[in-house]
Amino acid sequence: MNITGQTKLVGVFGYPIGHSVSPQMHNAAFEHLGMDWCYLPFAVAPDNVATALRALPAQGVVGVNVTIPLKELALAAVDEVVPPANLVGAVNTVHCRDAKLVGYNTDVAGFTRSLAEAGEDLRGRTAVVLGAGGAARAAVVALAQMGAARIWVVALQVELERGARTAELARRADRGAVGAVIEWKRPALRAAVAQADALVNATPIGMYPHHEQPAPVPASWLREGMLIYDMVYNPSDTRLLVAARRRGCRTLGGLRMLVLQGAESFTVWTGRRAPTDIMQEAVARALAK
Numbered sequence: 001m002n003i004t005g006q007t008k009l010v011g012v013f014g015y016p017i018g019h020s021v022s023p024q025m026h027n028a029a030f031e032h033l034g035m036d037w038c039y040l041p042f043a044v045a046p047d048n049v050a051t052a053l054r055a056l057p058a059q060g061v062v063g064v065n066v067t068i069p070l071k072e073l074a075l076a077a078v079d080e081v082v083p084p085a086n087l088v089g090a091v092n093t094v095h096c097r098d099a100k101l102v103g104y105n106t107d108v109a110g111f112t113r114s115l116a117e118a119g120e121d122l123r124g125r126t127a128v129v130l131g132a133g134g135a136a137r138a139a140v141v142a143l144a145q146m147g148a149a150r151i152w153v154v155a156l157q158v159e160l161e162r163g164a165r166t167a168e169l170a171r172r173a174d175r176g177a178v179g180a181v182i183e184w185k186r187p188a189l190r191a192a193v194a195q196a197d198a199l200v201n202a203t204p205i206g207m208y209p210h211h212e213q214p215a216p217v218p219a220s221w222l223r224e225g226m227l228i229y230d231m232v233y234n235p236s237d238t239r240l241l242v243a244a245r246r247r248g249c250r251t252l253g254g255l256r257m258l259v260l261q262g263a264e265s266f267t268v269w270t271g272r273r274a275p276t277d278i279m280q281e282a283v284a285r286a287l288a289k
């Protein structure tokens with residue numbers, strides 16, 4: 001990579017950020033297309049998000065991705081919000097346009113496209129979403145927009161209020177979905193999983209370097225034919241996914257969603273179609289190291 005004063009810069013804000021494979025993914029895409037662009041990781045503490053974002057236009061940075069735990073904080077720092085980021089209440093992509101910060105949420109499209117590619121149709125179905133953060137909010141909006149009938153949001157006791165706001169997104173998506181929040185307690189969670197056609201893990205449980213911790217739900221709760229979607233992409237085969245396949249469940253990991261949401265960000269910044277196959281190969285290589 002030959003970086004000069006003409007090279008266009010993009011990157012990712014996170015805290016911590018060492019686990020991110022987005023630099024490898026996007027830089028592989030730039031190289032493949034012969035673009036003079038570079039994607040860099042930035043460790044930005046939550047208290048510094050607004051300051052760091054506000055500095056981007058002055059430095060000539062085209063835009064950034066925003067990852068855990070900064071997505072909801074970024075929403076308050078941008079000048080303009082593009083749907084569905086306003087509905088989700090979280091921004092994962094920022095574009096510096098005409099000296100303004102424009103916020104997007106590409107997680108919704110990444111989640112929806114990954115399900116469509118796998119031939120999964122959740123219209124009229126019941127889904128359980130584990131978590132109440134930005135990723136969970138994107139999943140709830142996507143599920144509601146694709147026509148899910150009922151969506152359970154599972155939150156820790158200390159996050160029940162946040163979980164209720166996340167569940168409310170199902171109704172606000174205006175597709176007839178019913179959203180409800182339950183506390184992450186064994187009997188309530190088990191009862192919800194027993195009724196579900198799909199289970200989505202939208203928490204960091206099982207993510208490297210804590211990949212040896214137990215799966216978010218016991219394998220015995222999973223039923224043959226259920227769809228288990230784990231948004232964790234590192235490792236690509238989480239304990240939840242391994243257990244689910246043994247139980248005869250259909251499974252989807254977070255790697256494809258990572259690529260597809262990244263492809264949406266790529267297009268926002270560059271105006272060009274992203275080479276998703278190249279991006280996925282780069283992610284797979286990075287995770288294999």
